[in-house]
Amino acid sequence: MGDIAKSMMIILLTGILTDNFVLSKFLGICPFLGVSKTTSGSLGMGVAVTAVMALATAATYPLYYFFLVPMGLEYLNTILFILIIALFVQLVEMILRKYVPSLYKALGVYLPLITTNCAVLGVTLLNIDEGYNFGESLVNSIGAGLGFLIAMLIFSGVRGRLEKCRVPKTFEGMPITLVAASIVSLSFVGFGGLVDGLFGGV
Amino acid sequence: MSYMKEFTKGLIKENPTLVTLLGMCPTLAITTMASNAIGMGAAATFVLICSNVVISLLKKVIPKAVRLPSYIVIIAGFVTLIQLILQAFLPAIYDALGIYLPLITVNCIILGRAEMFASKNNPAAAALDGAGMGIGFTLALLCMGSIREIFGSGTWFGIQVCPNFMEPMTLFILPAGGFFVLGCLIALVNKIANRQPPKATGCAACPNREGCPSAAGETAAAEKISEKAAEADKKEENK
Incomplete structure (x- = not known):
């Protein structure tokens, strides 16, 4: 039991800190640069992405192992997964609107953004590539989502400051945002080795 | 003549990465080496041309309400095709691109060209547009990849170009270097084009x-x- 808990913690912390999805794997850059202007927007988007990542993994994992593998159709995973995610986002949106209107009001606007978020497709494909079991896949997805949330929140703070700065004309807009992202990303390099240090290696 | 214009506009004037700022994820992720940049660019160009032609041919058949899912499925089909081709014939490139190869499916350049160009034009123009955009994307990737590889590891396409006594700046091949180089390149393009950068991001x-x-x-x-x-x-x- 201790071993399982330990390996889960390693996967979780790796996803959040050392292999942060946005800042070291470059997945989900568009929403990271697009929606991170306000803290509330970052929070809503981050929570919605985490939920959809976990749900999408819960749906794609069994489909891959109980449907595609027995039929020998593993190579169709990209097509199937993107369809599942698109369908899933629609479904979650409809269910929330009908049954939990308060939650829909808070998160609903962020849901359509998620279909084209490469982090969601990325995490479902990575889970298969890494050969994780079902529990590990779920933990990895949640870790990736939380990592995305943290990166968004930190960056929204940085951008708040950036708005008030005077920037060289050629760097205005996207270039300075990218340079700021570079420095935020550099700070996450500091977490390298943290997981190994805490748990004494994998 | 107009066909020629469809091809050339993607190269510099509407370069998908450096001017219209699309497809950031692969641009940042795989450009640690110039050879990866070529592999990624070629794969994306193939998918762009094929999906543009098919979508242009099917533009009257696909109902408007479900056009985005239909485009995504067509694109995903071609991505799977190039995945299998690379896996069989160029396994080194396939391994180097890793997860970013299937993620061409959600690359917004391809969906963007499908929506903005292929669904409104004839197949020949769509193919040229796809080729131009793809080559523009490849050039931008190559530019990024060369800068990062030369500064970050002192090599270019795996060949030593910096003298041995120079310590390579590892920062450039770290993720942080990717953001930094792309930011500077976009600023440089803004400067050269003397373009008022868009305020909104x-x-x-x-x-x-x-x-x-x-x-x-x-x-x-x-x-x-x-x-x-x-x-x-x-x-x-x-x-």
Whole structure:
């Protein structure tokens, strides 16, 4: 039991800190640069992405192992997964609107953004590539989502400051945002080795 | 002549990465080496040309309401095709690109060209547009990849170019270096083109916003936030 808990913690912390999805794997850059202007927007988007990542993994994992593998159709995973995610986002949106209107009001606007978020497709494909079991896949997805949330929140703070700065004309807009992202990303390099240090290696 | 224009516009004037700022994820992720950049660019170009032609041929058949899912499925089909081809014939490139190869499916350049160009034009023009955009994307990737490889590991296409006594700057092949080099390149393009950089960033400035489901969500989110602010103001006034 201790071993399982330990390996889960390693996967979780790796996803959040050392292999942060946005800042070291470059997945989900568009929403990271697009929606991170306000803290509330970052929070809503981050929570919605985490939920959809976990749900999408819960749906794609069994489909891959109980449907595609027995039929020998593993190579169709990209097509199937993107369809599942698109369908899933629609479904979650409809269910929330009908049954939990308060939650829909808070998160609903962020849901359509998620279909084209490469982090969601990325995490479902990575889970298969890494050969994780079902529990590990779920933990990895949640870790990736939380990592995305943290990166968004930190960056929204940085951008708040950036708005008030005077920037060289050629760097205005996207270039300075990218340079700021570079420095935020550099700070996450500091977490390298943290997981190994805490748990004494994998 | 006009066909030639469809091809050349993607190279520099509307370069998808450096001017219209699309497809950031692969641009940042795989450009640690120049050879990866070529592999990624070629794969994306193949998918762009094929999906543009097919979508252009099917433009009257696909109902408007389900066009985005249909485009995604067509694109995913070609991505699977190139995945299998690379796996069989160029396994080194396949391994180097890793997860980013299947993620060409959600690359917004391809969906953007499908929505903005292929669905409105004939197949020949769509193919040229795809080729131009793909080559423009490849050039931008190659530029990024060369800078990062030369500074970060002292080599170019795996060949030693910097003298041995120079310590390579590892920063450039770290993720942080990717963000930094791309930011500087875009600033350089702005400078050369003497272009007033767009004030807005994110979805508001994105040329894809009409067809992109994200943009609709972004607009709705922005409206909601401003509504909330207005409500708060009202409450303050009532007090």
